[in-house]
Amino acid sequence: MIHAFRAELLSVPHDPRDAPDAVRHELDGLLVVEDGIVVARGAYGDLAERYAQVPTRSLPGLVVPGFVDGHVHYPQTDKIASHGEQLLDWLDRHIFPAEKAFADKAHADLVAAFFLDELLRNGTTSALVYPTVHEPSVDALFEAAMLRNMRVISGKVLMDLGPEGLNDTVAGGRAATEALIRRWRGRGRLGYAVTPRFALASSDAQLADAGALVAEYPEVLMHTHLAENLRECEAVAERFPASIDYLDAYDRFGLVTPRSVFAHGIHLDDRSCARLHESGAGIAVCPTSNLFLGSGFFDLALNDRHRVTLGLGTDVGAGTSFSMLHTAGLAYQAALMRGERLDPFRALYLATAGSAALLHIGDKVGALEPGMEADFVVLDAKATPLLERRTRSAELAERLFALQILGDDRVVSETYIMGQRAWRRSSSAPA
Numbered sequence: 001m002i003h004a005f006r007a008e009l010l011s012v013p014h015d016p017r018d019a020p021d022a023v024r025h026e027l028d029g030l031l032v033v034e035d036g037i038v039v040a041r042g043a044y045g046d047l048a049e050r051y052a053q054v055p056t057r058s059l060p061g062l063v064v065p066g067f068v069d070g071h072v073h074y075p076q077t078d079k080i081a082s083h084g085e086q087l088l089d090w091l092d093r094h095i096f097p098a099e100k101a102f103a104d105k106a107h108a109d110l111v112a113a114f115f116l117d118e119l120l121r122n123g124t125t126s127a128l129v130y131p132t133v134h135e136p137s138v139d140a141l142f143e144a145a146m147l148r149n150m151r152v153i154s155g156k157v158l159m160d161l162g163p164e165g166l167n168d169t170v171a172g173g174r175a176a177t178e179a180l181i182r183r184w185r186g187r188g189r190l191g192y193a194v195t196p197r198f199a200l201a202s203s204d205a206q207l208a209d210a211g212a213l214v215a216e217y218p219e220v221l222m223h224t225h226l227a228e229n230l231r232e233c234e235a236v237a238e239r240f241p242a243s244i245d246y247l248d249a250y251d252r253f254g255l256v257t258p259r260s261v262f263a264h265g266i267h268l269d270d271r272s273c274a275r276l277h278e279s280g281a282g283i284a285v286c287p288t289s290n291l292f293l294g295s296g297f298f299d300l301a302l303n304d305r306h307r308v309t310l311g312l313g314t315d316v317g318a319g320t321s322f323s324m325l326h327t328a329g330l331a332y333q334a335a336l337m338r339g340e341r342l343d344p345f346r347a348l349y350l351a352t353a354g355s356a357a358l359l360h361i362g363d364k365v366g367a368l369e370p371g372m373e374a375d376f377v378v379l380d381a382k383a384t385p386l387l388e389r390r391t392r393s394a395e396l397a398e399r400l401f402a403l404q405i406l407g408d409d410r411v412v413s414e415t416y417i418m419g420q421r422a423w424r425r426s427s428s429a430p431a
């Protein structure tokens with residue numbers, strides 16, 4: 001089936017840091033989709049004649065690629081906005097008790113469905129997701145993602161040093177990981193990530209086994225946390241005295257690879273960033289979480305100096321919003337705290353093609369180029385009276401920045417998955 005959408009189109013397929021002319025914008029554009037794949041995209045005037053016979057729908061608003069959340073925890077959905085702690089205490093007090101409930105598949109099913117619908121409402125069509133230590137928590141998420149045809153990457157959390165009820169063993173963790181990889185390989189738009197929770201939650205033997213799994217399965221990602229919080233960094237230094245730094249603790253177990261995605265990376269130095277670049281590993285930057293847990297501000301300039309691969313993540317439930325637009329706005333503010341200005345087009349890149357590249361799905365989603373899957377979002381800059389007023393005569397960069405600073409789920413009027421509308425904002429006006 002072939003159909004087309006006429007709209008204002010915007011995407012940033014490459015990092016403006018490395019490709020300053022990366023922005024692709026058609027004020028009056030045409031996006032032609034066949035069987036879920038973009039077959040043509042350009043100015044309406046250039047394409048209209050060629051596709052005159054194709055049914056065409058006009059979309060009011062700014063069409064951008066579906067957002068790609070580079071790091072998020074679905075079992076923490078119900079613990080978003082939990083008061084009062086930094087990372088390690090927050091985990092003990094709020095998160096670990098909630099995650100225990102995911103041993104129950106029926107509970108996991110309910111939360112997974114709510115979580116994925118929430119992503120769609122926020123315009124997020126792809127994500128790299130933490131489940132829990134429990135094997136059924138992965139099945140629940142993958143089943144719900146298949147139903148919605150979403151591009152979701154996840155993998156059972158490995159944490160043999162976790163608290164009672166949330167710990168596995170080296171052998172048990174491997175067996176469940178391999179069973180899940182076999183069970184879900186090649187299905188829908190899913191991908192697998194070997195997921196040690198973080199350095200402190202696994203024994204040396206389990207970290208080494210995770211490294212072995214990554215080496216044995218070349219199609220999987222490696223997903224974990226890195227250098228988020230100072231107390232955590234101190235505990236890692238104490239636990240791994242032979243390691244040069246936090247990243248090196250992972251490196252010694254074969255966990256720093258081109259397929260490695262590290263969340264946060266707040267407390268890194270030149271050596272770590274150089275090693276990240278050299279290895280091809282990258283960072284999912286999570287500014288709302290870093291602010292919420294008082295972890296610190298990501299050093300964009302340091303990472304840019306070393307040309308580290310970067311994407312953007314919400315990190316809910318430490319993150320405070322599922323909106324990648326809002327997250328982009330916070331990334332701007334966090335960068336400014338370090339004296340850096342994040343350009344709104346680069347912020348859009350990080351939330352779309354950047355995260356897609358980080359997740360090794362950059363050839364499939366994130367840029368709305370011909371040959372890619374037609375996941376996209378319609379943004380409505382008139383969604384609130386303030387936004388409408390602020391953007392009334394704004395040029396593109398100003399409008400995009402206002403959407404990032406003032407926008408959230410309210411500005412997402414429609415979300416499309418492979419050319420099919422998967423979510424639409426209720427148009428019912430208040431009485």
Ligand SMILES: [Zn+2]
Nearest residue numbers: 073225263315
């Ligand atoms: Zn996280």
